[in-house]
Amino acid sequence: xxxxxxxxxxxxxxxxxxxxxxxxxxxxxxxxxxxxxxxxxxxxxxxxxxxxxxxxxxxxxxxxxxxxxxxxxxxxxxx
Amino acid sequence: xxxxxxxxxxxxxxxxxxxxxxxxxxxxxxxxxxxxxxxxxxxxxxxxxxxxxxxxxxxxxxxxxxxxxxxxxxxxxxxxxxxxxxxxxxxxxxxxxxxxxxxxxxxxxxxxxxxxxxxxxxxxxxxxxxxxxxxxxxxxxxxxxxxxxxxxxxxxxxxxxxxxxxxxxxxxxxxxxxxxxxxxxxxxxxxxxxxxxxxxxxxxxxxxxxxxxxxxxxxxxxxxxxxxxxxxxxxxxxxxxxxxxxxxxxxxxxxxxxxxxxxxxxxxxxxxxxxxxxxxxxxxxxxxxxxxxxxxxxxxxxxxxxxxxxxxxxxxxxxxxxxxxxxxxxxxxxxxxxxxxxxxxxxxxxxxxxxxxxxxxxxxxxxxxxxxxxxxxxxxxxxxxxxxxxxxxxxxxxxxxxxxxxxxxxxxxxxxxxxxxxxxxxxxxxxxxxxxxxxxxxxxxxxxxxxxxxxxxxxxxxxxxxxxxxxxxxxxxxxxxxxxxxxxxx
Numbered sequence: 001x002x003x004x005x006x007x008x009x010x011x012x013x014x015x016x017x018x019x020x021x022x023x024x025x026x027x028x029x030x031x032x033x034x035x036x037x038x039x040x041x042x043x044x045x046x047x048x049x050x051x052x053x054x055x056x057x058x059x060x061x062x063x064x065x066x067x068x069x070x071x072x073x074x075x076x077x078x079x
Numbered sequence: 080x081x082x083x084x085x086x087x088x089x090x091x092x093x094x095x096x097x098x099x100x101x102x103x104x105x106x107x108x109x110x111x112x113x114x115x116x117x118x119x120x121x122x123x124x125x126x127x128x129x130x131x132x133x134x135x136x137x138x139x140x141x142x143x144x145x146x147x148x149x150x151x152x153x154x155x156x157x158x159x160x161x162x163x164x165x166x167x168x169x170x171x172x173x174x175x176x177x178x179x180x181x182x183x184x185x186x187x188x189x190x191x192x193x194x195x196x197x198x199x200x201x202x203x204x205x206x207x208x209x210x211x212x213x214x215x216x217x218x219x220x221x222x223x224x225x226x227x228x229x230x231x232x233x234x235x236x237x238x239x240x241x242x243x244x245x246x247x248x249x250x251x252x253x254x255x256x257x258x259x260x261x262x263x264x265x266x267x268x269x270x271x272x273x274x275x276x277x278x279x280x281x282x283x284x285x286x287x288x289x290x291x292x293x294x295x296x297x298x299x300x301x302x303x304x305x306x307x308x309x310x311x312x313x314x315x316x317x318x319x320x321x322x323x324x325x326x327x328x329x330x331x332x333x334x335x336x337x338x339x340x341x342x343x344x345x346x347x348x349x350x351x352x353x354x355x356x357x358x359x360x361x362x363x364x365x366x367x368x369x370x371x372x373x374x375x376x377x378x379x380x381x382x383x384x385x386x387x388x389x390x391x392x393x394x395x396x397x398x399x400x401x402x403x404x405x406x407x408x409x410x411x412x413x414x415x416x417x418x419x420x421x422x423x424x425x426x427x428x429x430x431x432x433x434x435x436x437x438x439x440x441x442x443x444x445x446x447x448x449x450x451x452x453x454x455x456x457x458x459x460x461x462x463x464x465x466x467x468x469x470x471x472x473x474x475x476x477x478x479x480x481x482x483x484x485x486x487x488x489x490x491x492x493x494x495x496x497x498x499x500x501x502x503x504x505x506x507x508x509x510x511x512x513x514x515x516x517x518x519x520x521x522x523x524x525x526x527x528x529x530x531x532x533x534x535x536x537x538x539x540x541x542x543x544x545x546x547x548x549x550x551x552x553x554x555x556x557x558x559x560x561x562x563x564x565x566x567x568x569x
Contacts, residue, residue: 035170038316050298
């Protein structure tokens with residue numbers, strides 16, 4: 001993919017990409033923090049559409065996690 | 080419950096039989112669509128679908144094989160029985176995806192480059208140790224057997240709820256599963272996973288919209304349970320989190336889930352699926368809600384696994400109840416077939432000497448594995464299969480260091496892996512045994528005290544042993560893994 005760059009640019013890009021990827025990968029820790037720290041969401045209020053906080057908070061993490069993974073995947077590849 | 084409703088039974092039989100027939104004849108149908116063979120050998124074709132499954136097939140296959148029918152029955156049953164605590168399946172099936180995204184493309188690459196089809200193959204190549212290979216293979220085999228038994232129990236549960244008595248339903252379930260895997264290999268569950276998922280989605284979406292309409296909406300669902308019961312009880316937070324974490328770490332060490340991953344076409348197929356597979360988690364969360372709906376609909380039973388079938392029979396017309404139960408039964412067939420194939424791959428490529436006809440050996444092994452599961456269900460009881468599955472979850476976690484830490488550039492030695500596995504397994508199984516086969520163990524470390532997942536504890540001990548021994552006597556850096564890592568960065 002990067003073959004047309006001079007070796008120096010290539011090296012620079014590679015380094016930059018490595019940092020971006022490393023930084024982006026940290027985003028993948030967010031679902032672990034948000035879901036494994038149970039006291040954060042172990043409560044009934046505020047309820048949403050009849051769902052206590054405990055449930056809709058966890059449901060909300062599903063699309064959020066998908067989006068995070070998508071960002072890391074796409075940006076990790078493009079940068 | 081005991082009288083047979085012809086409509087429910089009829090619809091059930093039509094859908095169940097159609098799936099079996101389609102799955103079994105897949106090898107006859109396939110050439111009509113794909114005129115040519117891709118030239119991968121027959122064993123790879125039977126056991127890994129020729130490593131050619133694209134994003135869609137992988138999505139259906141891994142989804143269909145990870146979210147098993149037993150889940151559809153057991154998760155609502157748990158929520159019905161214990162309330163919010165049963166929801167730990169939700170965080171578990173969310174945090175598993177960042178893990179898959181980071182780790183599985185690397186494993187896939189190593190497996191493709193080395194022509195590996197099982198976890199044990201990968202470990203043998205990394206550590207150059209036949210002993211470790213055999214240990215990993217046996218661990219996988221022992222862990223997956225009770226899982227297959229649970230799927231058969233799932234089928235038995237729904238068939239019994241249709242009014243058919245005795246062991247006959249189980250034998251029928253077994254024969255259908257056997258025919259289906261024997262003929263189709265991994266292509267059979269890959270194709271029928273479409274059918275399974277569409278059926279499950281229809282059943283679940285209708286259930287979660289129609290049932291609350293009967294019972295007064297979602298708010299009523301939770302106002303029926305006392306406010307303190309809608310959230311976790313005191314002391315349940317720690318086991319909730321640690322069970323979610325240990326389940327997530329264990330989930331893709333199993334032969335069946337790994338088979339689904341390794342059968343995909345490319346590393347990017349896996350990454351893409353890490354983004355889109357969580358859709359199933361939403362469905363799983365909704366399925367878990369069925370446990371509360373059963374309370375709202377006034378279902379009273381002491382046999383928790385009957386909660387979902389009873390709920391369907393109660394609120395749906397007979398024909399649609401039959402359809403939903405068929406969805407669950409087909410949903411058991413898909414994972415059970417992948418499990419048997421994963422187990423067969425382990426036996427033929429890691430335990431037996433090289434075969435002249437590996438496909439036949441795999442077929443026979445897959446059959447034998449299912450006979451084992453059947454005997455387990457027929458002659459021991461369901462409780463035994465559930466306990467065994469718990470222990471299987473503990474020991475499959477002990478292969479985590481060899482398979483996953485082996486991907487890092489740490490200088491881990493073979494001896495440390497063997498020692499870690501032995502110590503971790505002994506500690507894990509020992510604690511389970513002492514606690515009366517419970518998945519959690521009380522821990523008191525001053526700051527942290529409460530129940531912690533036994534699997535996670537034993538994995539911690541295992542990793543500590545591995546690191547300690549590797550620090551004293553470092554092993555070699557894995558060349559293939561190292562190349563794959565630098566290849567990734569370039």
